[in-house]
Amino acid sequence: xxxxxxxxxxxxxxxxxxxxxxxxxxxxxxxxxxxxxxxxxxxxxxxxxxxxxxxxxxxxxxxxxxxxxxxxxxxxxxxxxxxxxxxxxxxxxxxxxxxxxxxxxxxxxxxxxxxxxxxxxxxxxxxxxxxxxxxxxxxxxxxxxxxxxxxxxxxxxxxxxxxxxxxxxxxxxxxxxxxxxxxxxxxxxxxxxxxxxxxxxxxxxxxxxxxxxxxxxxxxxxxxxxxxxxxxxxxxxxxxxxxxxxxxxxxxxxxxxxxxxxxxxxxxxxxxxxxxxxxxxxxxxxxxxxxxxxxxxxxxxxxxxxxxxxxxxxxxxxxxxxxxxxxxxxxxxxxxxxxxxxxxxxxxxxxxxxxxxxxxxxxxxxxxxxx
Amino acid sequence: xxxxxxxxxxxxxxxxxxxxxxxxxxxxxxxxxxxxxxxxxxxxxxxxxxxxxxxxxxxxxxxxxxxxxxxxxxxxxxxxxxxxxxxxxxxxxxx
Numbered sequence: 235x236x237x238x239x240x241x242x243x244x245x246x247x248x249x250x251x252x253x254x255x256x257x258x259x260x261x262x263x264x265x266x267x268x269x270x271x272x273x274x275x276x277x278x279x280x281x282x283x284x285x286x287x288x289x290x291x292x293x294x295x296x297x298x299x300x301x302x303x304x305x306x307x308x309x310x311x312x313x314x315x316x317x318x319x320x321x322x323x324x325x326x327x328x329x330x331x332x333x334x335x336x337x338x339x340x341x342x343x344x345x346x347x348x349x350x351x352x353x354x355x356x357x358x359x360x361x362x363x364x365x366x367x368x369x370x371x372x373x374x375x376x377x378x379x380x381x382x383x384x385x386x387x388x389x390x391x392x393x394x395x396x397x398x399x400x401x402x403x404x405x406x407x408x409x410x411x412x413x414x415x416x417x418x419x420x421x422x423x424x425x426x427x428x429x430x431x432x433x434x435x436x437x438x439x440x441x442x443x444x445x446x447x448x449x450x451x452x453x454x455x456x457x458x459x460x461x462x463x464x465x466x467x468x469x470x471x472x473x474x475x476x477x478x479x480x481x482x483x484x485x486x487x488x489x490x491x492x493x494x495x496x497x498x499x500x501x502x503x504x505x506x507x508x509x510x511x512x513x514x515x516x517x518x519x520x521x522x523x524x525x526x527x528x529x530x531x532x533x534x535x536x537x538x539x540x541x542x543x544x545x546x547x548x549x550x551x552x553x554x555x556x557x558x559x560x561x562x563x564x565x566x567x568x569x570x571x572x573x574x575x576x577x578x579x580x581x582x583x584x585x586x587x588x589x590x591x592x593x594x595x596x597x598x599x600x601x602x603x604x605x
Numbered sequence: 606x607x608x609x610x611x612x613x614x615x616x617x618x619x620x621x622x623x624x625x626x627x628x629x630x631x632x633x634x635x636x637x638x639x640x641x642x643x644x645x646x647x648x649x650x651x652x653x654x655x656x657x658x659x660x661x662x663x664x665x666x667x668x669x670x671x672x673x674x675x676x677x678x679x680x681x682x683x684x685x686x687x688x689x690x691x692x693x694x695x696x697x698x699x700x
Contacts, residue, residue, distance in 0.1 A: 246631055246632070248643050249643075292631075293631070294629070294631035294632060296627075296629060296636060296638060296643055297638060297641075297643065322627060324625075324638040326640065326641070348623060348625075349623045349640045351640070351641075385622070386623075387621075387622040387623025387624075387640065388623075389640050389641070415621060415622055415623060415640070415696065416640055416696055456610075457608075457609060457610030457611075457694065458609055458610025458611070458693050458694075458699070458700065459609070459610065460696075461695065461696030463641075
Protein backbone atom coordinates (compact mmCIF):
# COMPACT_ATOMS: atom_id res chain seq x y z
CA UNK A 235 0.00 0.00 0.00
CA UNK A 236 1.27 3.43 -0.87
CA UNK A 237 0.87 5.68 2.18
CA UNK A 238 0.18 8.64 -0.11
CA UNK A 239 -2.38 7.24 -2.49
CA UNK A 240 -3.88 4.64 -0.19
CA UNK A 241 -3.87 2.17 -3.09
CA UNK A 242 -1.22 -0.28 -4.19
CA UNK A 243 0.73 0.61 -7.29
CA UNK A 244 1.41 -2.21 -9.72
CA UNK A 245 4.86 -3.79 -9.52
CA UNK A 246 7.36 -1.97 -11.72
CA UNK A 247 8.15 -3.44 -15.14
CA UNK A 248 11.32 -5.48 -15.75
CA UNK A 249 11.75 -5.03 -19.47
CA UNK A 250 11.26 -2.31 -22.06
CA UNK A 251 11.10 -3.00 -25.79
CA UNK A 252 11.90 -0.02 -27.96
CA UNK A 253 10.68 -0.37 -31.53
CA UNK A 254 12.98 2.39 -32.73
CA UNK A 255 11.71 2.15 -36.28
CA UNK A 256 9.54 -0.02 -38.49
CA UNK A 257 12.00 0.27 -41.39
CA UNK A 258 13.56 -3.08 -42.33
CA UNK A 259 15.04 -4.47 -45.54
CA UNK A 260 13.66 -7.94 -44.79
CA UNK A 261 10.09 -8.85 -45.72
CA UNK A 262 9.39 -11.91 -43.54
CA UNK A 263 5.78 -12.99 -43.81
CA UNK A 264 5.48 -13.40 -40.02
CA UNK A 265 6.84 -10.00 -39.00
CA UNK A 266 5.77 -8.97 -35.49
CA UNK A 267 5.32 -5.32 -36.45
CA UNK A 268 1.73 -4.10 -36.83
CA UNK A 269 0.11 -4.24 -40.27
CA UNK A 270 0.00 -0.45 -40.29
CA UNK A 271 3.70 0.38 -40.34
CA UNK A 272 4.75 3.78 -39.01
CA UNK A 273 6.62 6.00 -41.46
CA UNK A 274 10.18 7.17 -40.73
CA UNK A 275 8.97 10.77 -40.43
CA UNK A 276 6.91 9.90 -37.33
CA UNK A 277 9.79 8.29 -35.37
CA UNK A 278 10.78 9.83 -32.03
CA UNK A 279 13.98 11.89 -32.02
CA UNK A 280 17.13 10.99 -30.07
CA UNK A 281 16.34 13.31 -27.18
CA UNK A 282 12.90 11.82 -26.62
CA UNK A 283 14.23 8.23 -26.72
CA UNK A 284 16.84 9.24 -24.14
CA UNK A 285 14.13 10.69 -21.91
CA UNK A 286 12.16 7.44 -22.24
CA UNK A 287 15.27 5.55 -21.08
CA UNK A 288 15.70 7.90 -18.11
CA UNK A 289 12.07 7.43 -17.11
CA UNK A 290 12.28 3.66 -17.59
CA UNK A 291 15.31 3.33 -15.31
CA UNK A 292 13.63 5.47 -12.63
CA UNK A 293 10.49 3.31 -12.89
CA UNK A 294 12.44 0.10 -12.28
CA UNK A 295 13.06 -1.27 -15.76
CA UNK A 296 16.21 -3.44 -15.76
CA UNK A 297 16.52 -4.53 -19.39
CA UNK A 298 16.14 -2.64 -22.64
CA UNK A 299 15.62 -4.34 -25.98
CA UNK A 300 16.51 -2.18 -28.97
CA UNK A 301 14.35 -3.51 -31.74
CA UNK A 302 12.46 -2.50 -34.85
CA UNK A 303 12.06 -3.03 -37.74
CA UNK A 304 15.78 -3.11 -38.11
CA UNK A 305 17.10 -0.86 -35.30
CA UNK A 306 20.43 -0.22 -37.01
CA UNK A 307 18.63 1.89 -39.64
CA UNK A 308 18.65 4.51 -36.85
CA UNK A 309 21.88 6.50 -37.01
CA UNK A 310 21.66 7.29 -33.29
CA UNK A 311 21.65 3.64 -32.16
CA UNK A 312 25.15 3.90 -30.60
CA UNK A 313 24.08 7.02 -28.72
CA UNK A 314 20.95 5.33 -27.36
CA UNK A 315 22.88 2.23 -26.28
CA UNK A 316 25.46 4.42 -24.51
CA UNK A 317 22.67 6.33 -22.76
CA UNK A 318 21.02 3.11 -21.55
CA UNK A 319 24.36 1.68 -20.45
CA UNK A 320 25.13 4.79 -18.40
CA UNK A 321 21.83 4.17 -16.58
CA UNK A 322 23.07 0.61 -15.80
CA UNK A 323 20.29 -0.88 -17.93
CA UNK A 324 21.00 -4.26 -19.55
CA UNK A 325 21.22 -3.56 -23.27
CA UNK A 326 20.08 -6.04 -25.90
CA UNK A 327 20.02 -5.47 -29.65
CA UNK A 328 17.45 -7.41 -31.67
CA UNK A 329 18.71 -7.37 -35.23
CA UNK A 330 18.68 -9.06 -38.63
CA UNK A 331 22.42 -8.39 -38.82
CA UNK A 332 22.31 -7.54 -42.52
CA UNK A 333 23.00 -3.79 -42.33
CA UNK A 334 25.63 -3.55 -39.58
CA UNK A 335 29.24 -3.14 -40.68
CA UNK A 336 31.92 -4.50 -38.40
CA UNK A 337 33.12 -1.01 -37.40
CA UNK A 338 29.63 -0.09 -36.31
CA UNK A 339 29.26 -3.27 -34.29
CA UNK A 340 32.54 -2.43 -32.56
CA UNK A 341 31.20 1.05 -31.78
CA UNK A 342 28.05 -0.48 -30.28
CA UNK A 343 30.11 -2.80 -28.08
CA UNK A 344 32.23 0.19 -27.07
CA UNK A 345 29.00 2.00 -26.14
CA UNK A 346 28.10 -0.82 -23.73
CA UNK A 347 26.04 -3.28 -25.75
CA UNK A 348 25.73 -6.46 -23.66
CA UNK A 349 23.84 -8.90 -25.82
CA UNK A 350 22.68 -9.38 -29.39
CA UNK A 351 19.73 -11.38 -30.62
CA UNK A 352 20.37 -12.31 -34.23
CA UNK A 353 17.62 -13.73 -36.41
CA UNK A 354 18.10 -16.50 -38.96
CA UNK A 355 15.32 -17.65 -41.27
CA UNK A 356 16.70 -21.13 -42.04
CA UNK A 357 19.95 -23.14 -42.12
CA UNK A 358 19.72 -23.51 -45.90
CA UNK A 359 20.89 -20.23 -47.50
CA UNK A 360 18.52 -20.26 -50.48
CA UNK A 361 15.52 -21.06 -48.32
CA UNK A 362 16.55 -18.45 -45.71
CA UNK A 363 16.75 -15.75 -48.37
CA UNK A 364 13.43 -16.80 -49.88
CA UNK A 365 11.64 -16.71 -46.50
CA UNK A 366 13.14 -13.29 -45.66
CA UNK A 367 12.42 -11.95 -49.16
CA UNK A 368 15.99 -10.61 -49.07
CA UNK A 369 19.43 -12.05 -49.87
CA UNK A 370 20.92 -11.57 -46.42
CA UNK A 371 21.77 -15.01 -45.00
CA UNK A 372 25.48 -14.86 -45.85
CA UNK A 373 25.79 -11.44 -44.18
CA UNK A 374 24.10 -12.80 -41.06
CA UNK A 375 26.70 -15.55 -40.82
CA UNK A 376 29.52 -13.03 -41.19
CA UNK A 377 27.90 -10.87 -38.52
CA UNK A 378 27.64 -13.84 -36.15
CA UNK A 379 31.36 -14.58 -36.62
CA UNK A 380 32.21 -10.96 -35.71
CA UNK A 381 30.14 -11.37 -32.54
CA UNK A 382 32.25 -14.40 -31.66
CA UNK A 383 35.51 -12.62 -32.43
CA UNK A 384 34.52 -9.61 -30.33
CA UNK A 385 33.34 -11.82 -27.47
CA UNK A 386 29.77 -10.48 -27.54
CA UNK A 387 27.12 -12.66 -25.91
CA UNK A 388 24.49 -13.60 -28.44
CA UNK A 389 21.33 -15.56 -29.03
CA UNK A 390 20.44 -17.02 -32.37
CA UNK A 391 16.72 -16.61 -32.95
CA UNK A 392 15.19 -19.03 -35.42
CA UNK A 393 11.53 -18.61 -36.27
CA UNK A 394 10.31 -22.02 -37.40
CA UNK A 395 7.32 -23.18 -39.43
CA UNK A 396 6.32 -25.76 -42.00
CA UNK A 397 8.78 -24.46 -44.63
CA UNK A 398 11.94 -24.86 -42.53
CA UNK A 399 11.06 -27.24 -39.72
CA UNK A 400 12.59 -30.29 -41.40
CA UNK A 401 15.99 -28.58 -41.02
CA UNK A 402 15.66 -27.85 -37.30
CA UNK A 403 18.61 -30.13 -36.44
CA UNK A 404 20.77 -28.20 -38.91
CA UNK A 405 19.63 -24.90 -37.34
CA UNK A 406 20.68 -26.20 -33.92
CA UNK A 407 24.07 -27.24 -35.36
CA UNK A 408 24.43 -23.78 -36.90
CA UNK A 409 23.95 -22.18 -33.47
CA UNK A 410 26.66 -24.44 -32.04
CA UNK A 411 29.03 -23.81 -34.93
CA UNK A 412 28.58 -20.03 -34.70
CA UNK A 413 29.21 -20.14 -30.94
CA UNK A 414 25.87 -18.74 -29.75
CA UNK A 415 25.29 -18.94 -26.00
CA UNK A 416 21.59 -19.36 -26.49
CA UNK A 417 19.17 -20.49 -29.19
CA UNK A 418 15.55 -19.49 -29.41
CA UNK A 419 13.46 -21.86 -31.47
CA UNK A 420 10.28 -19.89 -31.84
CA UNK A 421 7.34 -21.24 -33.76
CA UNK A 422 5.45 -18.53 -35.64
CA UNK A 423 2.64 -16.96 -33.65
CA UNK A 424 -0.25 -16.33 -36.00
CA UNK A 425 -1.16 -12.69 -35.54
CA UNK A 426 -0.68 -9.66 -37.74
CA UNK A 427 1.43 -10.40 -40.83
CA UNK A 428 1.52 -14.14 -40.07
CA UNK A 429 -2.25 -14.48 -40.06
CA UNK A 430 -2.77 -14.72 -43.86
CA UNK A 431 0.16 -17.17 -43.92
CA UNK A 432 -1.47 -19.64 -41.56
CA UNK A 433 -2.12 -22.12 -44.38
CA UNK A 434 1.43 -21.72 -45.74
CA UNK A 435 3.27 -21.95 -42.42
CA UNK A 436 1.41 -23.87 -39.71
CA UNK A 437 3.07 -27.27 -39.22
CA UNK A 438 1.09 -30.47 -38.76
CA UNK A 439 0.84 -31.96 -35.28
CA UNK A 440 3.29 -34.69 -36.43
CA UNK A 441 5.88 -32.12 -37.60
CA UNK A 442 5.48 -30.32 -34.31
CA UNK A 443 6.08 -33.53 -32.32
CA UNK A 444 9.23 -34.28 -34.33
CA UNK A 445 10.51 -30.73 -33.70
CA UNK A 446 9.86 -30.98 -29.98
CA UNK A 447 11.76 -34.29 -29.88
CA UNK A 448 14.70 -32.67 -31.73
CA UNK A 449 14.84 -29.85 -29.20
CA UNK A 450 14.73 -32.24 -26.26
CA UNK A 451 17.51 -34.40 -27.69
CA UNK A 452 19.65 -31.31 -28.39
CA UNK A 453 19.11 -29.98 -24.88
CA UNK A 454 20.49 -33.22 -23.44
CA UNK A 455 23.39 -33.35 -25.93
CA UNK A 456 24.36 -29.69 -25.42
CA UNK A 457 23.83 -29.48 -21.67
CA UNK A 458 26.07 -26.81 -20.16
CA UNK A 459 26.98 -25.40 -23.61
CA UNK A 460 23.89 -24.04 -25.33
CA UNK A 461 20.66 -22.99 -23.70
CA UNK A 462 17.67 -23.64 -25.96
CA UNK A 463 14.40 -21.81 -25.42
CA UNK A 464 11.46 -23.26 -27.26
CA UNK A 465 8.12 -21.62 -28.04
CA UNK A 466 5.45 -23.88 -29.51
CA UNK A 467 2.71 -22.72 -31.90
CA UNK A 468 -0.11 -22.44 -29.44
CA UNK A 469 -2.79 -23.41 -31.95
CA UNK A 470 -1.66 -26.99 -31.29
CA UNK A 471 -1.63 -26.52 -27.50
CA UNK A 472 -4.07 -27.35 -24.72
CA UNK A 473 -2.90 -24.69 -22.30
CA UNK A 474 -2.65 -21.02 -23.31
CA UNK A 475 0.68 -19.24 -23.21
CA UNK A 476 1.16 -16.73 -20.38
CA UNK A 477 1.21 -13.92 -22.89
CA UNK A 478 3.70 -11.21 -21.83
CA UNK A 479 3.79 -13.03 -18.47
CA UNK A 480 0.54 -11.18 -17.77
CA UNK A 481 -0.74 -7.91 -19.19
CA UNK A 482 0.96 -4.89 -17.60
CA UNK A 483 2.97 -7.06 -15.19
CA UNK A 484 6.54 -7.15 -16.46
CA UNK A 485 6.77 -5.62 -19.88
CA UNK A 486 6.12 -2.48 -21.82
CA UNK A 487 6.89 -1.54 -25.39
CA UNK A 488 7.14 1.77 -27.20
CA UNK A 489 6.33 2.11 -30.91
CA UNK A 490 8.49 4.23 -33.28
CA UNK A 491 6.18 7.21 -32.81
CA UNK A 492 5.96 6.85 -29.02
CA UNK A 493 2.78 4.90 -28.21
CA UNK A 494 3.23 2.76 -25.10
CA UNK A 495 1.94 -0.81 -25.34
CA UNK A 496 1.48 -3.70 -22.89
CA UNK A 497 2.30 -6.09 -25.75
CA UNK A 498 3.72 -5.59 -29.22
CA UNK A 499 0.51 -6.63 -30.93
CA UNK A 500 -1.85 -4.73 -28.63
CA UNK A 501 -2.75 -2.14 -31.24
CA UNK A 502 -4.98 -4.72 -32.93
CA UNK A 503 -7.32 -4.61 -29.90
CA UNK A 504 -10.28 -2.30 -30.43
CA UNK A 505 -11.48 0.21 -27.86
CA UNK A 506 -8.11 0.72 -26.18
CA UNK A 507 -6.34 4.06 -26.32
CA UNK A 508 -2.56 3.80 -26.00
CA UNK A 509 -0.97 6.88 -24.51
CA UNK A 510 2.15 8.43 -25.97
CA UNK A 511 5.47 9.32 -24.36
CA UNK A 512 5.32 12.69 -26.10
CA UNK A 513 2.34 13.57 -23.89
CA UNK A 514 2.80 11.67 -20.61
CA UNK A 515 5.53 10.17 -18.48
CA UNK A 516 6.26 6.47 -18.67
CA UNK A 517 5.56 5.85 -14.97
CA UNK A 518 2.12 7.47 -15.14
CA UNK A 519 1.27 5.48 -18.25
CA UNK A 520 2.40 2.23 -16.60
CA UNK A 521 0.64 2.89 -13.31
CA UNK A 522 -2.51 4.69 -14.38
CA UNK A 523 -3.41 4.46 -18.05
CA UNK A 524 -6.68 2.72 -18.84
CA UNK A 525 -5.05 0.49 -21.47
CA UNK A 526 -2.58 -0.97 -18.95
CA UNK A 527 -5.31 -1.43 -16.34
CA UNK A 528 -7.73 -3.10 -18.75
CA UNK A 529 -6.37 -6.68 -18.52
CA UNK A 530 -3.98 -6.33 -15.57
CA UNK A 531 -4.33 -8.85 -12.76
CA UNK A 532 -7.33 -11.19 -12.53
CA UNK A 533 -10.35 -8.93 -11.90
CA UNK A 534 -11.16 -8.55 -15.63
CA UNK A 535 -11.30 -12.31 -16.18
CA UNK A 536 -14.41 -14.17 -17.31
CA UNK A 537 -15.12 -17.75 -16.29
CA UNK A 538 -13.55 -20.32 -16.59
CA UNK A 539 -10.40 -18.19 -15.95
CA UNK A 540 -11.65 -16.37 -12.88
CA UNK A 541 -11.95 -19.49 -10.72
CA UNK A 542 -9.16 -21.45 -12.44
CA UNK A 543 -6.20 -22.54 -10.33
CA UNK A 544 -3.91 -21.47 -13.19
CA UNK A 545 -5.21 -17.88 -13.37
CA UNK A 546 -1.96 -16.47 -12.00
CA UNK A 547 0.16 -18.82 -14.09
CA UNK A 548 -1.15 -18.19 -17.60
CA UNK A 549 -3.03 -14.93 -16.89
CA UNK A 550 -5.91 -15.84 -19.18
CA UNK A 551 -3.64 -16.39 -22.20
CA UNK A 552 -3.42 -14.04 -25.14
CA UNK A 553 -5.87 -11.17 -25.66
CA UNK A 554 -4.98 -10.77 -29.36
CA UNK A 555 -5.71 -14.44 -29.96
CA UNK A 556 -9.09 -14.20 -28.21
CA UNK A 557 -9.90 -11.24 -30.43
CA UNK A 558 -8.62 -12.79 -33.65
CA UNK A 559 -10.42 -16.10 -33.20
CA UNK A 560 -13.54 -15.15 -31.24
CA UNK A 561 -13.98 -11.45 -31.95
CA UNK A 562 -13.77 -10.70 -28.21
CA UNK A 563 -10.49 -9.60 -26.63
CA UNK A 564 -11.89 -10.17 -23.12
CA UNK A 565 -12.76 -13.84 -23.69
CA UNK A 566 -10.77 -16.79 -22.35
CA UNK A 567 -8.01 -17.60 -24.85
CA UNK A 568 -9.63 -20.36 -26.95
CA UNK A 569 -6.32 -22.27 -26.99
CA UNK A 570 -7.22 -23.34 -23.46
CA UNK A 571 -8.94 -26.73 -23.37
CA UNK A 572 -11.27 -25.27 -20.72
CA UNK A 573 -12.51 -22.57 -23.08
CA UNK A 574 -16.05 -23.26 -24.30
CA UNK A 575 -14.77 -22.23 -27.74
CA UNK A 576 -11.71 -24.53 -27.83
CA UNK A 577 -13.15 -26.44 -30.81
CA UNK A 578 -12.59 -23.31 -32.94
CA UNK A 579 -8.83 -23.68 -32.41
CA UNK A 580 -8.82 -27.41 -33.07
CA UNK A 581 -10.72 -26.98 -36.35
CA UNK A 582 -8.42 -24.15 -37.43
CA UNK A 583 -5.23 -26.08 -36.62
CA UNK A 584 -6.50 -29.18 -38.42
CA UNK A 585 -7.58 -27.42 -41.58
CA UNK A 586 -4.52 -25.14 -41.78
CA UNK A 587 -2.04 -27.95 -41.27
CA UNK A 588 -3.86 -30.09 -43.86
CA UNK A 589 -3.79 -27.22 -46.37
CA UNK A 590 -0.23 -26.69 -47.51
CA UNK A 591 -1.19 -25.21 -50.86
CA UNK A 592 -1.51 -21.57 -49.78
CA UNK A 593 1.02 -19.10 -51.26
CA UNK A 594 3.51 -17.51 -48.85
CA UNK A 595 2.89 -13.75 -48.60
CA UNK A 596 5.57 -11.19 -47.73
CA UNK A 597 5.39 -8.09 -45.58
CA UNK A 598 5.03 -5.24 -48.08
CA UNK A 599 4.80 -1.46 -47.91
CA UNK A 600 1.13 -1.63 -48.90
CA UNK A 601 0.16 -4.85 -47.17
CA UNK A 602 0.88 -8.54 -47.65
CA UNK A 603 2.19 -9.29 -51.15
CA UNK A 604 3.32 -12.19 -53.29
CA UNK A 605 6.98 -12.67 -54.22
CA UNK B 606 35.77 -36.88 -15.37
CA UNK B 607 32.07 -36.08 -15.13
CA UNK B 608 29.56 -35.96 -18.00
CA UNK B 609 29.39 -32.75 -20.06
CA UNK B 610 27.43 -30.06 -18.27
CA UNK B 611 27.41 -31.94 -14.95
CA UNK B 612 29.00 -30.01 -12.07
CA UNK B 613 30.84 -31.37 -9.06
CA UNK B 614 33.02 -30.08 -6.22
CA UNK B 615 36.01 -29.65 -8.53
CA UNK B 616 34.17 -27.52 -11.14
CA UNK B 617 35.28 -23.92 -11.65
CA UNK B 618 32.14 -21.85 -12.24
CA UNK B 619 31.82 -18.37 -13.71
CA UNK B 620 28.85 -16.27 -14.82
CA UNK B 621 28.03 -17.01 -18.45
CA UNK B 622 28.87 -14.42 -21.07
CA UNK B 623 26.14 -11.78 -21.10
CA UNK B 624 25.16 -12.39 -17.44
CA UNK B 625 25.83 -9.95 -14.62
CA UNK B 626 24.79 -9.01 -11.11
CA UNK B 627 23.69 -5.53 -10.15
CA UNK B 628 21.93 -3.84 -7.30
CA UNK B 629 18.49 -2.45 -8.06
CA UNK B 630 17.70 0.60 -5.96
CA UNK B 631 14.03 0.65 -7.01
CA UNK B 632 13.38 -2.81 -5.50
CA UNK B 633 16.19 -2.65 -2.91
CA UNK B 634 17.41 -6.00 -4.19
CA UNK B 635 20.27 -7.65 -6.05
CA UNK B 636 19.33 -8.94 -9.48
CA UNK B 637 20.99 -11.22 -11.98
CA UNK B 638 20.54 -9.97 -15.53
CA UNK B 639 20.78 -12.41 -18.43
CA UNK B 640 19.56 -12.47 -22.02
CA UNK B 641 15.76 -12.06 -21.89
CA UNK B 642 15.72 -13.05 -18.21
CA UNK B 643 15.96 -11.50 -14.77
CA UNK B 644 16.50 -13.51 -11.57
CA UNK B 645 16.27 -12.30 -7.99
CA UNK B 646 18.80 -14.45 -6.10
CA UNK B 647 18.25 -15.02 -2.38
CA UNK B 648 20.99 -14.17 0.12
CA UNK B 649 22.81 -17.50 -0.13
CA UNK B 650 22.58 -17.69 -3.92
CA UNK B 651 23.98 -14.18 -4.10
CA UNK B 652 26.96 -15.14 -1.91
CA UNK B 653 27.63 -18.10 -4.20
CA UNK B 654 27.26 -16.10 -7.42
CA UNK B 655 29.63 -13.39 -6.20
CA UNK B 656 32.32 -16.05 -5.84
CA UNK B 657 31.83 -17.51 -9.34
CA UNK B 658 34.89 -15.76 -10.73
CA UNK B 659 36.26 -18.41 -13.07
CA UNK B 660 39.13 -19.13 -10.63
CA UNK B 661 37.62 -20.63 -7.46
CA UNK B 662 36.54 -24.28 -7.37
CA UNK B 663 33.10 -25.16 -6.01
CA UNK B 664 34.75 -26.81 -2.99
CA UNK B 665 36.66 -23.61 -2.22
CA UNK B 666 33.52 -21.52 -2.52
CA UNK B 667 31.74 -23.98 -0.21
CA UNK B 668 34.57 -23.92 2.33
CA UNK B 669 34.49 -20.15 2.51
CA UNK B 670 30.70 -20.08 2.94
CA UNK B 671 30.83 -22.84 5.56
CA UNK B 672 33.27 -20.68 7.58
CA UNK B 673 31.26 -17.48 7.34
CA UNK B 674 27.93 -19.20 8.08
CA UNK B 675 29.42 -21.61 10.62
CA UNK B 676 28.00 -24.61 8.77
CA UNK B 677 29.18 -28.11 7.93
CA UNK B 678 31.28 -27.97 4.75
CA UNK B 679 30.05 -31.16 3.06
CA UNK B 680 26.42 -30.09 3.43
CA UNK B 681 27.22 -26.63 2.07
CA UNK B 682 29.16 -28.11 -0.82
CA UNK B 683 26.26 -30.37 -1.82
CA UNK B 684 23.88 -27.39 -1.70
CA UNK B 685 26.22 -25.24 -3.78
CA UNK B 686 26.62 -27.96 -6.42
CA UNK B 687 22.85 -28.33 -6.62
CA UNK B 688 22.31 -24.58 -6.97
CA UNK B 689 25.03 -24.14 -9.59
CA UNK B 690 23.81 -27.17 -11.54
CA UNK B 691 20.42 -25.53 -11.83
CA UNK B 692 21.97 -22.23 -12.90
CA UNK B 693 24.21 -24.00 -15.39
CA UNK B 694 21.26 -25.84 -16.93
CA UNK B 695 19.54 -22.47 -17.22
CA UNK B 696 22.54 -20.97 -19.02
CA UNK B 697 23.38 -18.46 -16.26
CA UNK B 698 26.60 -20.15 -15.14
CA UNK B 699 29.29 -21.92 -17.14
CA UNK B 700 32.28 -24.04 -16.12
